[in-house]
Amino acid sequence: MVHTLKAHPLIVLTGVCLIGGLVALLLGVPYCGLPGSDGATHAVSALRMAAALESLSWQSFGDEFVYPYKYPPLGRLALALGFVFDGHGWSTPRAASSVCWIVTIALTARLASKAAVPGTKDTAAFFTVVFGLTCWLGVFVARTPLLEVWSTLVAVVGCLAYLRARDRRSRAWAVATGACIVASILVKYSYGPLLLGTIGLSALIDVSRPGPDRETLRLWPWTIGTVALGLTWWFVLPFPADSALGAAHWAMLLDFFGDSTKYHIGGPEYVIVAWGLMGCISLLAVVLQFAGLVWGVRRWRQPAARVCATVTLAGLAVFILFPYRLERALVPSLFGGWVLGGCLCARALGRVSRPWRAPAAGLLLVAVLGTAGLGSVTLVRLTQRGPWTAARQASVEQAVTSWKRVYGVRSAPAPPPPETQALLDWTLALMVGRSRFGWIGESLPYKLVQWRIFRESGDPEALYPRAANAAGKRLRSEPSFRLWAEGFPRIFTLRQTELSDEGTVVFEYERWMARHPGFHVSAREFFGSGERELELTLYERSP
Incomplete structure (x- = not known):
């Protein structure tokens, strides 16, 4: 070793x-x-x-x-x-x-x-x-x-x-290849076809070459059969x-x-x-x-x-x-x-004489890492449409700085609004010892509330039902909305204040909620300001 x-x-x-x-x-x-x-x-x-x-x-x-x-x-x-x-x-x-x-x-x-x-x-x-x-x-x-x-x-x-x-002429690995294709589809639909096409094209080239051996030809039906079996189970007959x-x-x-x-x-x-x-x-x-x-x-x-x-x-x-x-x-x-x-780097370095190979590899590594960000702003400018303003220049420079700092501390992609943490704290303060609730409005805070209640209480009921967000269900009439609302002892409504007009789904539901005979307003709070101001209201079932 x-x-x-x-x-x-x-x-x-x-x-x-x-x-x-x-x-x-x-x-x-x-x-x-x-x-x-x-x-x-x-x-x-x-x-x-x-x-x-x-x-x-x-x-x-x-x-x-x-x-x-x-x-x-x-x-x-x-x-x-x-x-x-x-x-x-x-x-x-x-x-x-x-x-x-x-x-x-x-x-x-x-x-x-x-x-x-x-x-x-x-x-x-x-x-x-x-x-x-x-x-x-x-x-x-x-x-x-x-x-x-x-x-x-x-x-x-x-x-x-x-x-x-392919290398070992192994049927077991051919089945494993098919299983990976099915798995790629069942991880996310977007990327399954990418792997299916990649392996399918390469296998097709294998069998279409002049004089492929019999063992290679016998492999791919096992892969195809595995893919067909997996997709049939998921999309046709998901036994049991x-x-x-x-x-x-x-x-x-x-x-x-x-x-x-x-x-x-x-x-x-x-x-x-x-x-x-x-x-x-x-x-x-x-x-x-x-x-x-x-x-x-x-x-x-x-x-x-x-x-x-x-x-x-x-x-x-x-x-x-x-x-x-x-x-x-x-x-x-x-x-x-x-x-x-x-x-390609390895092939190029392999042509360097042995005494100089390690120094050449070190120089190449330093060059790759040391030129981080060099010329990046210019490339962006050459490839982007529209006028190149000072504000755009500053934005691109900031992005390039972030790209250079590969492991720098940064927020997640598409982070929630900054007021979300305060909204969660306020909501959880009203939910002490309770887990079942309905939600009307933006789904992200609703998911985070579910997550945090479950984390703090350990009660799986906090994660159900899946359809507890009325805005996600798109209920079309007040009777159907009331039927949905009857399943919860408390309901939160969340909306942006500047969107409170008759045409928004959330506002329509909130209006139905306000006149629901079985509920009353228990608490109301505003978060953020300006265009992003959010209004969160808690309705509780009347005694």
Whole structure:
């Protein structure tokens, strides 16, 4: 063991870098503040799973696992396991995601060793890890309960399983490859097709080459069968439930992609900034990864290089073509650039004579890290539309500074308004010893109230019912609203004061609530000011 480590010092250095990255990630977790809307939604559902696991209530766990949410269950299950082992605090899912991110980067090193030119595997793995650890966008998302990190892990494992199945002619690994494809779909619908397309294209190339051997041809029906079986179970007949639940899952899938195509965020020019500057620490890292991508395409016959090039190009293409462009959507495809960039660095250094190889590698590393932010503002200016004002310049400079400080302390993506903490404290003061309540208005505070009540009381009832937010149910008539309200002893209404007009759903519900004969106003408070002023009212059932 010691002899092996002495013979491969870069393996030791790579491990040290990974441990340092994990420590840096975890040290920043407590400073991320309250979770945003998507993160809170995933976390509360994961808390329901965790509560069921902790009480060994397998029926409740199964019901929550197969419930037809907009997001499938495997990512939330991963967060639930984090809650089981590390408590129910705000930081728990972030810590779990941070560990997941470092494990993912470690596995990309394994992928790099498969794609590298012989004799350069350790160097390729090291630079792959460097690119992964210095990816600002990845670190940003890793400190959240969002599902992109888990999707990336499944994608990397799926690529490794495919390569192992191909190299060993193993049916077991072919089944594992299919299981990874199903898992990627059931972590988040957005990214399952990315892995399916990547592995499917590579396998198709394998079987279409002149004279493929029989063992290779016999492998892929096992993968296809596993994928078909998994998707049939989820979307058609989710045993032991019936086909109605499968139809509900299918409807949620269509609804998920339908909602995503309604919104238009960013544009094609945004890809350069998002991938180049938010995904890489410096423009030199961008150049190296892009050159690695070109190199990978030229080595198309090499399976590992082909997989990495495919996943990166497909991720960028989907980002350009899909109208709903959030920068975090790039995360599950970034690892292909790390691997190919690392392999290209290793190949270039391999051509340096041995006495100068280590100094050359050190200089390259210093150049990649030392040029962080150099020229970034100029690149943004060249790729963005519209007038370049002083205010825009200052905003971009601030963003570039943040991108350079990869592990700097920062809030989570899309953080809640600053008055949310005071709103939670006021709400919880009125909920001492109580857990069941209804909610009308913005869903984020409602989810956070559920989370905090459960954390402090341990009562799973605080996490139910799922449909306790009337605004989310879209009740169309006062009788249906009153039927909903009868299920709660107390109801909160939350709305922005400047939106209190007849046309808003929340105001309509609040008006119905005000004249509900069974309730009276128990407390009212205002939070924030100006356009963001919020009015929170508590109605309690009349004695």
